[in-house]
Amino acid sequence: MTETVRIRLRPMGADIEARRGTPLQDILFAYGVEFPCGGHGRCKGCRVRVLEGSLPVTPAQERMLSPAEREAGWRLSCQCRADGDLTLELAQWEAQILADTSSFAFSPANGFGIAVDIGSTTLVAQLLDLTRGEVLAVRSALNTQARFGADIMSRVAYAMEPGGHAKLVSVLRTQVGKMVSELLEASPVPASPLTDIVLVGNSVMHHLFCALDVSPFSHYPFESGTLAQKDFTARELGWETPGNPRVRFLPCIGGFVGSDILAGIFATGLHESSDPLVLVDLGTNGEIVVGNRDRIICASTAAGPAFEGARIYMGMRAATGAVSAVSVEEGMLVCHVLGNVPPRGICGSGLVDAVASALELGRIKPGGRFVDGAPSLMLCPPVKISQTDIRELQLAKGAIAAGIRLLIREFGISRDDVARVLLAGAFGNYVDTGSARRIGLLPFASDQIHPSGNTALLGAKMALFIPPDRLDTLARSIQHVSLSELEGFQDTYVEEMLFPDPSDLADHSAP
Amino acid sequence: MEDLKKLYDAILTGNFKSAKEITQQALAAGADPQAMVQQYMIPAMDEVGRRYEANEYFVPELLISARAMKASLEFIRPLLIASGAEPAGRVVIGTVKGDLHDIGKNLVAAMLEGAGFEVIDLGVDVSPEKFITALNEKKAGLVAMSALLTTTMNSMKTTVEAMKAAGVRNNVKIMIGGAPVTEKYAEEIGADGYSTNANGAVALARKLVAA
Numbered sequence: 001m002t003e004t005v006r007i008r009l010r011p012m013g014a015d016i017e018a019r020r021g022t023p024l025q026d027i028l029f030a031y032g033v034e035f036p037c038g039g040h041g042r043c044k045g046c047r048v049r050v051l052e053g054s055l056p057v058t059p060a061q062e063r064m065l066s067p068a069e070r071e072a073g074w075r076l077s078c079q080c081r082a083d084g085d086l087t088l089e090l091a092q093w094e095a096q097i098l099a100d101t102s103s104f105a106f107s108p109a110n111g112f113g114i115a116v117d118i119g120s121t122t123l124v125a126q127l128l129d130l131t132r133g134e135v136l137a138v139r140s141a142l143n144t145q146a147r148f149g150a151d152i153m154s155r156v157a158y159a160m161e162p163g164g165h166a167k168l169v170s171v172l173r174t175q176v177g178k179m180v181s182e183l184l185e186a187s188p189v190p191a192s193p194l195t196d197i198v199l200v201g202n203s204v205m206h207h208l209f210c211a212l213d214v215s216p217f218s219h220y221p222f223e224s225g226t227l228a229q230k231d232f233t234a235r236e237l238g239w240e241t242p243g244n245p246r247v248r249f250l251p252c253i254g255g256f257v258g259s260d261i262l263a264g265i266f267a268t269g270l271h272e273s274s275d276p277l278v279l280v281d282l283g284t285n286g287e288i289v290v291g292n293r294d295r296i297i298c299a300s301t302a303a304g305p306a307f308e309g310a311r312i313y314m315g316m317r318a319a320t321g322a323v324s325a326v327s328v329e330e331g332m333l334v335c336h337v338l339g340n341v342p343p344r345g346i347c348g349s350g351l352v353d354a355v356a357s358a359l360e361l362g363r364i365k366p367g368g369r370f371v372d373g374a375p376s377l378m379l380c381p382p383v384k385i386s387q388t389d390i391r392e393l394q395l396a397k398g399a400i401a402a403g404i405r406l407l408i409r410e411f412g413i414s415r416d417d418v419a420r421v422l423l424a425g426a427f428g429n430y431v432d433t434g435s436a437r438r439i440g441l442l443p444f445a446s447d448q449i450h451p452s453g454n455t456a457l458l459g460a461k462m463a464l465f466i467p468p469d470r471l472d473t474l475a476r477s478i479q480h481v482s483l484s485e486l487e488g489f490q491d492t493y494v495e496e497m498l499f500p501d502p503s504d505l506a507d508h509s510a511p
Numbered sequence: 512m513e514d515l516k517k518l519y520d521a522i523l524t525g526n527f528k529s530a531k532e533i534t535q536q537a538l539a540a541g542a543d544p545q546a547m548v549q550q551y552m553i554p555a556m557d558e559v560g561r562r563y564e565a566n567e568y569f570v571p572e573l574l575i576s577a578r579a580m581k582a583s584l585e586f587i588r589p590l591l592i593a594s595g596a597e598p599a600g601r602v603v604i605g606t607v608k609g610d611l612h613d614i615g616k617n618l619v620a621a622m623l624e625g626a627g628f629e630v631i632d633l634g635v636d637v638s639p640e641k642f643i644t645a646l647n648e649k650k651a652g653l654v655a656m657s658a659l660l661t662t663t664m665n666s667m668k669t670t671v672e673a674m675k676a677a678g679v680r681n682n683v684k685i686m687i688g689g690a691p692v693t694e695k696y697a698e699e700i701g702a703d704g705y706s707t708n709a710n711g712a713v714a715l716a717r718k719l720v721a722a
Contacts, residue, residue, distance in 0.1 A: 157661040218662030219609025220636050368569050375566075387566045394569060484611055493614065494571050 008052075008087040020084075024048070024055075024077040029147050033090060039078035039147065045091075045310060046077045052087035055080045091316055091345070098426045099124050099138050100454040104267070106133045106465040111195040114180055114245075115460035117260060118201035118209065119143060120152050120284070121308075122426075123175065124457055127183040130195075130464060136187040139179045144171045145208070151284050151305065152204040152217075152256065159214045169211045176209070177239040184242070193243040197234070200250050200460045202258035202285065203227070209249055217256065221482065227252040229259075229472050250463060251472050254480025256300040261287050262475050263459025264424045268452060271296060271474060275419035276411065278404065279455070280442070282307055282428045286400045289478075290411040290418075296478045297411055301403035306389075306396040307348040307427045313376075313386040316345035318430060323383050325432065326353035328360050335380040343383045349430045354385050355393055356435035359499055366499045368394050397441040398497035404443065405496065406486050421448050424455040440500040515542065515551050518583065522555035522625075525575030527582050534583040544590040547583075548627060556580055556625025560710035570618065573709065577621030584624070599627035600720040601651040605637035606689075607666035612659035615689060618709040619655060626713045628653075639666075639673035646679050653716055656702075658689040667692075668700040675701075684719040688712060 007016045007027060018027050025039050028046070035046045041060030050073040057070055058079045065074055077088075109130040116125040120143060127137040145168050148158040159165040180197065199209065207214045207224065216224040229251040234241035250259035261281060264270075270277045272293050279289040284305045289298040309315035309322070316322050321344040325336040333354070337343045346354065354377075358364045363371055368390050370377060376386040408415055421444050423429060429451045436442040442449055463471055483489055515537060521530035537547060559576045562568040568576075602623055606616050613635045624630045631649050633641055646654060654674075658664045667687055674680040685702040697705035703719055706712040 153660055153662060160662065218660070219666075220611045220663075367572060369567060373567070391566065391569055490614060490617065494574055497569065497571050 005082050006085045007082055009090055018082050020082065022082050024080045024082055025147070027082060028077050028090070029144075033077065035078050035147055035150065041076050041079045043310070044076065045150070047074050047091045048077045048080075049073045049089040049091075050075060050086065051089055053085050055086070098429060098454040098457075099126070099140060100457040100461070101135070102453055102458055104133070104458060104462055106462065108133070109465055111192050112136075113196040113198065113461075113464035114183060114194065115457060115464060116176055116179065116197065116199045117263075117454060117457040117460060118172070118176065118199055118205045119260070119456075120155070120202065120205065121146060121150075123179065124454065125176070125179045125183055126457065126461060127187055128461060128464060133465075135461075137183045139182050139186070141175065141179060144175050150310070152202065155208070156204060156214050156217045159208065160218060165208075165211075165214070168208050172205070172209050173237050173239075177234075177237060177241070180234075180239060180241055194241065194245045195243070196464050197241075197245055197247040198250065198460045198463045199248065200259040200263045200456050200463075202260055202287075203252040203254075203256050204258075206230075206249050206252050206258050222255050224252070227254065227475070229468075229475075231468075248463075248468060250460070251475040253298055253475050253478050255482065256285055257287050257298050257480055259460075259471075259475070260456035261289060261298060261424075262471060262478070263457075263463065264422075264452075264455035265289060265291070265296065265459070265478070266471060266474065267455040267459035267462055268422050270422070273419070276413055276417055278408070278418050278421045279424060279452075280400070280404065280421065280428060281424040281456075282400060282431070282441075283425055284308060286403060288400070288403045288407050290407045290413075291478070295411070297407060297481050298478055299403055299407050299481045299483045301399045301483055303396040303399045304392065306351065306392040307431075309345070309347045309351070311392055312346065312351060312389045314345045314383050315351070315389070316347055318347040318349065321345060322347040323350040323354070323379060324430070326350055326357050326379060328357045331361065333357055333361070333379055335383070337380070343380050346379070346383055346385065348427055349432065350379075351385065351389065351393055352397075352431050352439060352441065353435045354379055355390060355499075356432075356438035358385075359438060359502075364390065364499065366501055368497070368499060393439070394497040394499075397439055398493055401440055401443055401496040402489070402493040403483050406483055406489065406492055407481065410481055410486065415444060418444065418448060420450050422450050422452040422455070424452055426454075429453060437505065438500075440496065440498070443500070515547060518547065519551045519555045522552060522576055522579045522583065523558055525572060525579050527575075527579045530579040531582040531586075534586045538586060538590070544587045545594070545596055548587060548591070552580055552583060552587075553625065553627050556622065557713075559625070560622055560713055564708060564710040570614065573618055574621065577618075577625060580621075580625050598629035600653055600716065601629045601631065601649055602653040602655055602716060603631045603633060603642060603645045603649060603651045604655040604657075605633035605642065606635045606657045606659075607663060607670055608636055608638050609666050610658045610660060610663035610689075611635040612689075613657075615659065615709070616655075616657040619657070619688060619706075619712045622709040622713050623655070623716055626717070628716060639670040642670055643674060643677045643679055646674075646683055651683065652720060653684050653686065655686045655688070655712065655716070657687070658692065661691045664689065664691050664696070667696075667702070671700050671702060684722070686712065686715050686719060 055075045124140045210230040232247040252258045281287040286303045323346040376384045378384045433449045518533045
């Protein structure tokens with residue numbers, strides 16, 4: 001028996017040699033497969049379909065996969081080893097990564113700089129010529145920490161296990177360092193030196209990169225005492241970057257709200273606006289900012305992973321085969337599938353559209369129940385949404401909508417006073433804003449809502465051109481609010497789980 | 512008692528106002544409060560729980576029904592106490608130390624109350640000491656703990672250990688719940704049972720007090 005086995009991945013077409021007996025998790029991770037539950041066989045996120053070869057069904061898989069799924073060859077890759085040659089189809093294989101190509105005003109500086117947006121799921125880095133403000137190279141990747149848990153709370157939990165913290169710090173620093181060298185290789189920086197590297201990310205990413213204690217994020221009141229900007233030299237991080245540039249991780253605002261949001265505030269000019277603006281980053285952890293040049297308040301809210309297609313019956317990421325948009329044409333549901341292939345699942349934006357369309361057709365009651373009491377609604381065979389999927393979406397959108405409503409109230413204005421609602425992050429930029437309004441996720445008029453791209457990365461780039469302490473001052477002027485401690489939190493959250501009546505939308509509609 | 516079927520309906524549909532009115536009228540007409548609870552209110556909340564578990568009802572419907580049930584119970588409870596009627600059981604409930612996510616806990620508390628239990632709700636971020644004090648003071652036979660985060664789940668273990676150390680563990684049955692909780696975890700920390708949802712928690716509590 002040979003010591004190596006051959007693994008072919010479909011539809012990406014990768015052909016890999018691996019040592020016999022290697023856990024599939026180790027092999028697939030390198031190809032961007034994520035393990036939402038951390039590889040414990042508790043979700044179906046990492047499932048693969050065996051096209052050639054065989055993988056045994058373990059008890060954990062028997063619990064998670066239906067007989068029909070097992071029969072069709074689906075397995076949980078986290079529970080399998082590569083004991084023979086295999087051809088596998090991946091349920092997920094492409095991440096949504098949002099770079100930034102927007103132009104911005106700047107005062108030319110000397111040399112070169114790098115801006116990095118460190119998300120819990122994805123990382124994006126850009127190399128800039130600071131004299132011309134021009135992007136010379138871009139690199140993006142999945143956060144390699146994801147193999148230790150998909151969301152920030154499971155990272156915090158992992159960090160508190162023996163050796164976990166050091167591991168998370170080391171993989172993150174190594175990965176960012178690697179991206180920095182790749183950027184430099186892609187576009188060699190000549191005589192003039194690389195002077196500055198600016199990093200942004202949520203509070204947990206900040207603490208892990210900076211090797212700070214994350215245990216304050218594990219329990220109430222979720223407040224850390226080490227939110228400030230941290231400066232390093234590349235060498236201190238173990239990077240052999242030419243010129244040993246300064247590396248700054250911008251400061252956190254408070255709670256889980258980090259420098260990605262701070263950078264977003266800076267990039268959108270919210271802090272200089274005379275009218276009140278709202279900035280929303282829709283994700284597993286949703287962040288909301290309300291403010292103007294006089295005062296800024298912010299909060300985070302746990303929406304859960306429904307917007308990313310996780311914990312959804314046929315949920316998947318926005319990849320080939322995903323139903324990414326649904327509309328109503330002549331009383332019928334029409335699906336758009338990514339990549340011109342047969343549909344095989346639904347991603348977050350498709351789910352929001354599907355529910356909005358079903359509400360429009362009167363197939364779902366305002367309480368969220370299918371009108372005919374059916375367990376599911378077929379969109380385009382075999383893709384359907386289940387009653388449970390609608391419940392997951394109600395929880396997610398309820399958390400965000402309640403957060404927006406409470407924070408606007410806390411700021412002392414009504415939603416009509418909001419001049420613009422700026423959407424940051426990947427999901428906010430892919431979701432149809434009309435559908436988001438219809439399900440009550442964004443309770444604003446459509447001309448108020450503005451998808452704004454990767455504002456975190458844009459803000460990090462802009463930070464390369466300003467005095468290093470300016471954003472620290474801005475961060476300290478922003479007030480972080482703990483939503484669940486506000487009066488009426490539960491009532492608001494529960495009310496926002498319902499879908500709005502179309503007549504409630506009418507006074508806000510401008511289709 | 513044809514009219515009391517309306518109480519059942521009012522609770523099931525979450526009609527707060529009508530639940531209150533029917534209760535007042537029925538009591539004024541001399542209805543037996545014990546029978547109202549046993550024959551109409553508990554069955555109504557059982558049906559709410561069934562619909563919740565079957566995904567017909569969701570969090571808002573469940574809470575609206577619970578609110579209607581409470582509106583009715585407000586008038587009935589003093590009469591039950593005066594008549595010396597015993598509740599189905601006494602439960603001390605709270606989210607454990609470090610955890611402040613209480614919607615799940617509130618659903619369980621509402622369903623237990625709807626099932627005729629006396630619920631002593633300690634709120635959120637409840638220390639082991641506070642659980643123990645309440646158990647002693649209220650002579651509760653059940654304690655229900657909840658945690659939503661993997662990072663706060665460990666406080667359940669700490670609380671069980673503190674109850675052992677304080678010598679109260681054997682006087683009570685312990686039930687736990689929350690997103691990260693599994694049957695295995697319940698066994699590991701020495702709890703008597705766990706439930707994945709509010710309706711299951713009622714069945715579990717009934718089983719534990721009968722044991």
